[in-house]
Amino acid sequence: TQLLEQSPQFLSIQEGENLTVYCNSSSVFSSLQWYRQEPGEGPVLLVTVVTGGEVKKLKRLTFQFGDARKDSSLHITAAQPGDTGLYLCAGARRAGGGADGLTFGKGTHLIIQP
Amino acid sequence: GAVVSQHPSWVICKSGTSVKIECRSLDFQATTMFWYRQFPKQSLMLMATSNEGSKATYEQGVEKDKFLINHASLTLSTLTVTSAHPEDSSFYICSANLAAKPHEQYFGPGTRLTVT
Numbered sequence: 193t194q195l196l197e198q199s200p201q202f203l204s205i206q207e208g209e210n211l212t213v214y215c216n217s218s219s220v221f222s223s224l225q226w227y228r229q230e231p232g233e234g235p236v237l238l239v240t241v242v243t244g245g246e247v248k249k250l251k252r253l254t255f256q257f258g259d260a261r262k263d264s265s266l267h268i269t270a271a272q273p274g275d276t277g278l279y280l281c282a283g284a285r286r287a288g289g290g291a292d293g294l295t296f297g298k299g300t301h302l303i304i305q306p
Numbered sequence: 307g308a309v310v311s312q313h314p315s316w317v318i319c320k321s322g323t324s325v326k327i328e329c330r331s332l333d334f335q336a337t338t339m340f341w342y343r344q345f346p347k348q349s350l351m352l353m354a355t356s357n358e359g360s361k362a363t364y365e366q367g368v369e370k371d372k373f374l375i376n377h378a379s380l381t382l383s384t385l386t387v388t389s390a391h392p393e394d395s396s397f398y399i400c401s402a403n404l405a406a407k408p409h410e411q412y413f414g415p416g417t418r419l420t421v422t
Contacts, residue, residue, distance in 0.1 A: 223409040234310075234399050234413035235350070242409060280349060284409055293340045293352040293365070294401075294411060 195219070198281055198297030206305050208270055213279055213300045216263040221283035224264045225294065226255055229278045271304045278302070309333050310402050312414035319390055319421055326386045327417045329356075329400030335380035336402035340411065341373075344397040356383040356400075390421040 197216045205211055215224070223242045227235035239248050241257035241264060248255045252275075254267040268275055278301055282294035309332040319325050329339055337358045342350040354375055355363040362375035374386040387394055397418050401411040 225410065227413075232397075232416070232418070234312075234401075234416045237410060237412060240407075240410050282350075282411075292408075293355050294350075295352070296342075296349040298349045 196281055196283055196295055196297040198300055200300060201298060202301045202303075204303040204305065205271060207272055211268050211271055211302070213266040213268075213281075213302075214263070215265065215281035215297050217283065218262065219283075220261050221285065221295075222261070222292075223284045224257055224261070225282045225284070226264070226266055227280040227282060229280060229299070231278075235280055235282075268302075271302075273304045273306050276302060276304050308402075308404055308410075308412040310400065310412050310414040312398075312400060312417050314417060315415060316418040317420070319419070321391055321421055322389055324386055324388045325390055325419060326384055327398055327400075327419075329383045329385070329402070329414055331381045331402045334402075334404055336383075337380060337405070339377060339383040339400055339402045341375065341383075341385050342399045342401065344399060344416075346397075350399060353385075387419065390419070392421045395419055395421045 199214050225240045226238045229235040239255045244259045244261045246257045252269045256265050278299050280299045281297040284292045311330045313328045339356040341353045344350045352365050353368045356375045356377040358377045364370045377383040397416050399416040401413045403411045
């Protein structure tokens with residue numbers, strides 16, 4: 193069974209601060225996705241990283257895939273109250289372009305206080 | 307693009323009855339869809355992979371006779387929870403991916419099932 197350890201589980205910081213969320217595993221994933229989920233709704237895809245060492249930026253969010261494709265991080269710069277939510281990392285097992293179910297981390301509950 | 311819908315958004319049923327949940331890809335065709343379950347304060351757990359025109363593939367520990375999956379067309383997969391019990395109460399979410407982007411999954415809004 194492939195597991196994704198996500199940390200921290202809970203994080204409450206002040207507006208304007210920076211933060212990093214980590215997603216680690218002992219297994220290799222063909223790709224890794226980051227989602228944001230609001231209460232009572234389905235997850236919304238933020239980014240997909242596929243190549244080891246890949247870095248992607250989405251405004252104030254920076255996503256990185258580890259060189260060995262076993263870990264990933266999400267860094268938010270100058271956090272804003274609108275960033276409050278549940279952030280989930282998820283890994284796909286299958287390589288070669290085939291669709292595969294995702295293994296999810298437990299999520300990080302992020303609260304940005306104004 | 308890549309919009310996935312679910313119906314119903316919530317349902318309450320009595321113990322022992324069956325409930326059907328629909329998952330539709332609105333603006334694309336999906337040969338593969340996925341069903342997840344999310345209990346309160348927990349993350350999503352993959353239940354099964356739904357394959358158009360063939361049998362679903364279930365994850366370990368998920369009873370295929372209890373959670374019936376039918377993927378009759380390229381835009382519709384259904385999950386039927388048979389003989390539901392209170393412990394089946396959960397948030398059921400489906401997802402699908404674009405053929406051109408197999409690594410990216412798009413999720414439906416979820417269905418809240420409460421079994422009384």
